[in-house]
Amino acid sequence: MTECDRHIPRPSTQRHPAPPGRRHESAHWVLLSRPRREDGGMFIDIVDEATATGPVAEYYGQQREAWGFLPNYAPAFSLRPDVAQAWNLLNATIRNGMDRRRFELVTIAAARALRSTYCTAAHAKFLRDVCQDEESLHRIARSPDGGDLEPQDRAIYRFATKVATDAASVEQADVDQIRAMGLSDAEIADVVYAAAARAFFTRVLDGLGAQLDPSTAQAFDQQLLASMIVGRPVAET
Numbered sequence: 363m364t365e366c367d368r369h370i371p372r373p374s375t376q377r378h379p380a381p382p383g384r385r386h387e388s389a390h391w392v393l394l395s396r397p398r399r400e401d402g403g404m405f406i407d408i409v410d411e412a413t414a415t416g417p418v419a420e421y422y423g424q425q426r427e428a429w430g431f432l433p434n435y436a437p438a439f440s441l442r443p444d445v446a447q448a449w450n451l452l453n454a455t456i457r458n459g460m461d462r463r464r465f466e467l468v469t470i471a472a473a474r475a476l477r478s479t480y481c482t483a484a485h486a487k488f489l490r491d492v493c494q495d496e497e498s499l500h501r502i503a504r505s506p507d508g509g510d511l512e513p514q515d516r517a518i519y520r521f522a523t524k525v526a527t528d529a530a531s532v533e534q535a536d537v538d539q540i541r542a543m544g545l546s547d548a549e550i551a552d553v554v555y556a557a558a559a560r561a562f563f564t565r566v567l568d569g570l571g572a573q574l575d576p577s578t579a580q581a582f583d584q585q586l587l588a589s590m591i592v593g594r595p596v597a598e599t
Contacts, residue, residue, distance in 0.1 A: 404437055404438065404570055404571050404572065405570055405571040406441070406570055406571075408437035408438075408440045408441070409437065409440035409441065411432055414440070416443075417443040417444065417447075418440050418443050420443070421436065421439065421440075421443045421446050421447065422436060422440075424450075429575075429577075430577075431575070431577055433575050433578075434480075434572045434573055434574070434575050434597055435480060435566075435567050435572045437572075438566055438567055438570040438572050439566070449562070449563065452559060453559060453563070456552065456555045456556050456559055457556070459552060460549065460552040460553075460556070461549075462492065462493055463489065463493040463495060464518065464549075464552075464553070465552075465556050466485050466488050466489040466492070466493055466495075467489065467498065467515060467518060467519060467522075468518060468519070468522040468553050468556040468557055468560075469481065469485045469556055469557075469560050470482055470485050470486060470489065470502065470519075471508065471518075471519040471520075471522040471523045471526070471557070472522050472523065472525070472526035472556070472557040472560040472561065472564075473485060473560055473564055473592075474502075474506060474523075474590075474592050475522075475523040475526045475527045476526055476527070476560070476561060476564045476565075476593075477564075477568070477592045477593035478560075478564035478567065478568060478592070478593055479573070479574050479590060479591050479592055479593045479594050479595070479596070480564070480567050480568075480572060480573065480574045480594070481560060481563065481564050481567070482590045482592055483574050483578055483579060483582070483587070483590045484574070484578055486499050486502075486582070486590055487578060487581050487582075498511065498515070499586060500586070502519075502589070503585075503586055503589035503590075506589070507520070507523075508520050508523070513543065514543040514544060514545075517539055517540045517543045518540055518543070518545070518553055521536055521537075521539070521540050521553060522553055522556070522557040523557075524536060525553070525554050525557040525558060526557045526558075526560065526561055529558070537550055540553070568593060568594060571594075572594075573594050573595065573596060573597035574594070574595075574596045574597060575596075575597060576596060576597060576598075576599045579596040
């Protein structure tokens with residue numbers, strides 16, 4: 363047991379009212395007591411799916427429909443479903459406004475740089491299954507800095523990494539380099555939007571303790587999965 367683990371708050375059993383100012387006062391939320399655990403349980407008390415009502419139940423339903431199960435990240439937003447919906451809108455707006463394969467490549471670059479196992483694996487699955495590009499996953503596994511990718515992809519990947527980790531260090535030369543690879547200024551801006559947005563989502567998940575769902579992890583062979591574990595481990599089954 364670490365020193366931090368000695369200060370686990372006692373489980374809460376109280377009903378949690380809707381946040382002030384939200385228009386769903388009639389709904390009540392019941393918090394699921396989830397003390398900090400070694401296996402990747404959330405660090406905060408979250409709203410249990412079985413007792414969720416109103417906007418939380420709606421959000422959980424959307425996530426279950428999209429994934430076929432309730433992903434581990436969903437409870438991280440259960441106390442602020444309005445933030446979840448705002449994120450969904452922002453993410454979809456960025457993704458739908460650019461080439462889907464490029465969006466996934468940029469997202470993986472940012473997620474790896476930010477040490478998000480969850481987003482690295484989830485978007486690797488999208489790159490493979492939605493974009494039909496498994497080869498790029500193996501290229502990144504062989505060279506995590508993107509060095510084994512095709513020239514344009516490599517330039518985009520490395521630029522996205524820099525935006526995600528040290529945007530203040532980006533210089534005109536960095537932009538000129540990917541512009542020289544054939545990207546328009548609008549496309550360059552899209553890369554920045556995608557990398558910057560991913561920084562928000564990864565910080566929420568890792569800051570609250572969410573770990574990658576075993577169902578997603580099992581979509582990859584062990585060697586490829588191992589290359590994606592860049593931060594928190596996969597949640598236990």
